[in-house]
Amino acid sequence: MALARIVVSLGLVMAAMAARADLAGHGGPVKAVAVGAAGQVLSGGFDYSLIRWDVEGGRPAAILYGHDAAVNAVAMLPDGRALSAGDDGLLILWDLDDARPVRRMEGHGGRIASLAIDPAGRTAASAGWDQTVRLWDLASGEGRTLEGAAGNANAVAFSPDGRLVAAGGQDGFVRIWRVGDGTLERSLEAGGLAVNGLAFTGPDGLAAVGTDGGLRQWRLPHGEPIRTVALGPLPALALAAAPGTGVLAIGGVDGTVSIVSASGERLRRISAHRGAAWGLAFDPAGRTLYTGGADGLVRIWDAGTGDELGPPARAPGPATAPRVALAPWGASAGQDRGAVLFRRCVACHTVEPDGANRAGPTLYGIFGRKVGTLDGYPYSPALRTLDFVWTPEKVDELFGLGPHIVTPGSKMPVQVIGDPEERRALVRWLEQQTRPR
Numbered sequence: 001m002a003l004a005r006i007v008v009s010l011g012l013v014m015a016a017m018a019a020r021a022d023l024a025g026h027g028g029p030v031k032a033v034a035v036g037a038a039g040q041v042l043s044g045g046f047d048y049s050l051i052r053w054d055v056e057g058g059r060p061a062a063i064l065y066g067h068d069a070a071v072n073a074v075a076m077l078p079d080g081r082a083l084s085a086g087d088d089g090l091l092i093l094w095d096l097d098d099a100r101p102v103r104r105m106e107g108h109g110g111r112i113a114s115l116a117i118d119p120a121g122r123t124a125a126s127a128g129w130d131q132t133v134r135l136w137d138l139a140s141g142e143g144r145t146l147e148g149a150a151g152n153a154n155a156v157a158f159s160p161d162g163r164l165v166a167a168g169g170q171d172g173f174v175r176i177w178r179v180g181d182g183t184l185e186r187s188l189e190a191g192g193l194a195v196n197g198l199a200f201t202g203p204d205g206l207a208a209v210g211t212d213g214g215l216r217q218w219r220l221p222h223g224e225p226i227r228t229v230a231l232g233p234l235p236a237l238a239l240a241a242a243p244g245t246g247v248l249a250i251g252g253v254d255g256t257v258s259i260v261s262a263s264g265e266r267l268r269r270i271s272a273h274r275g276a277a278w279g280l281a282f283d284p285a286g287r288t289l290y291t292g293g294a295d296g297l298v299r300i301w302d303a304g305t306g307d308e309l310g311p312p313a314r315a316p317g318p319a320t321a322p323r324v325a326l327a328p329w330g331a332s333a334g335q336d337r338g339a340v341l342f343r344r345c346v347a348c349h350t351v352e353p354d355g356a357n358r359a360g361p362t363l364y365g366i367f368g369r370k371v372g373t374l375d376g377y378p379y380s381p382a383l384r385t386l387d388f389v390w391t392p393e394k395v396d397e398l399f400g401l402g403p404h405i406v407t408p409g410s411k412m413p414v415q416v417i418g419d420p421e422e423r424r425a426l427v428r429w430l431e432q433q434t435r436p437r
């Protein structure tokens with residue numbers, strides 16, 4: 001498998017937005033975060049990639065490509081492998097030590113919104129917008145569909161003993177199945193609006209959050225409602241339970257993360273992200289909370305005090321290049337290095353002529369165009385007042401020095417591609433793909 005070395009050193013300027021250095025590296029919003037038994041931190045995002053973080057160093061240790069769409073869910077197996085799922089309906093099992101994909105599992109007919117792994121690490125569960133909830137044998141890759149799901153499924157979780165799997169979604173119900181034979185045990189009404197996050201809280205508790213902004217808790221095995229905690233009018237997007245303490249973290253569409261005690265007491269509210277807070281994961285001790293959000297960052301918090309921790313300050317010096325894994329299928333297969341690098345841009349840019357702007361303008365016809373002048377795109381004032389024409393050399397410089405140097409004040413997030421050869425490959429690919437036709 002092709003391996004590339006890309007130095008992506010972000011974070012220095014983005015840290016100016018935050019008191020502490022955050023984990024910056026995704027080329028777009030972060031949808032999911034997971035923490036392994038040994039403290040490995042993994043995230044997945046709109047830029048189609050997964051990043052395994054060097055938390056101490058505050059930078060990506062490995063960037064994994066295998067999905068051909070946004071990555072919505074990541075989960076860690078007890079043995080240190082990882083599973084991811086995305087809008088492409090694929091599940092991919094990864095060996096994180098070797099930074100390589102082990103297996104892909106197909107079956108879902110569309111977006112997979114959520115993933116869970118049973119505590120033994122043998123079975124995965126996935127919930128999708130094809131209105132199915134599926135179980136996967138991780139040794140064989142075989143999948144089966146649970147009977148009785150309805151509506152787009154947004155969230156899925158295993159009970160701590162691994163015997164039950166719960167899923168919830170658009171229809172406002174939480175359903176609980178027996179993992180062994182797939183029997184639907186019960187359906188719990190969760191307030192009528194969509195369920196977006198689910199977590200078991202200890203051996204006999206289940207919690208859900210959703211579009212109505214509330215947290216609901218039930219007692220198992222019979223599913224008596226215990227309480228509803230109103231967290232605010234805005235939709236809640238994600239829920240995680242701290243191992244051991246049963247403390248809950250709830251991510252909101254406004255980027256806040258609420259911390260609620262096991263007994264339903266609201267402990268604190270953190271302004272975690274600019275834009276939605278989608279990804280939530282506690283460390284195995286339940287003390288540290290990792291969050292991922294629409295601002296493209298992974299941030300680290302003391303779950304007890306709500307203080308931001310951030311990676312330890314690092315000595316200045318050259319960053320080690322993260323390992324890059326490309327799956328031998330889909331868009332990564334046998335691909336031009338430049339095309340692979342452009343995956344860091346696709347969350348925000350197309351190369352299409354029809355004004356297909358995303359967060360950033362289409363790059364169609366970029367060479368020879370004056371900076372900040374594509375008709376109909378709302379550039380920042382900074383870009384509009386700059387005065388130069390994009391050439392291959394200038395784009396090379398943009399990622400050699402970083403947008404904060406070449407286009408100061410630009411809305412484009414800071415990203416540096418440290419390897420000149422990688423920059424040349426990206427520019428070469430852009431020259432082919434953006435040429436007026």
Ligand code: HEC
Nearest residue numbers: 027028344345348359360371372373379380383410411412
């Ligand atoms: C998270 C979103 C995001 C990502 C990822 C991103 N960009 Fe951008 N880019 C933008 C935005 C937003 C602008 C407009 C900036 C402004 O108006 O200040 C922009 C502007 C640009 C421009 C100037 C366009 C013009 O018309 O003057 C170029 C060139 C560019 N980006 C190239 C890239 C390349 C190449 C990549 C990938 C290596 C990339 N960008 C990744 C958001 C992004």
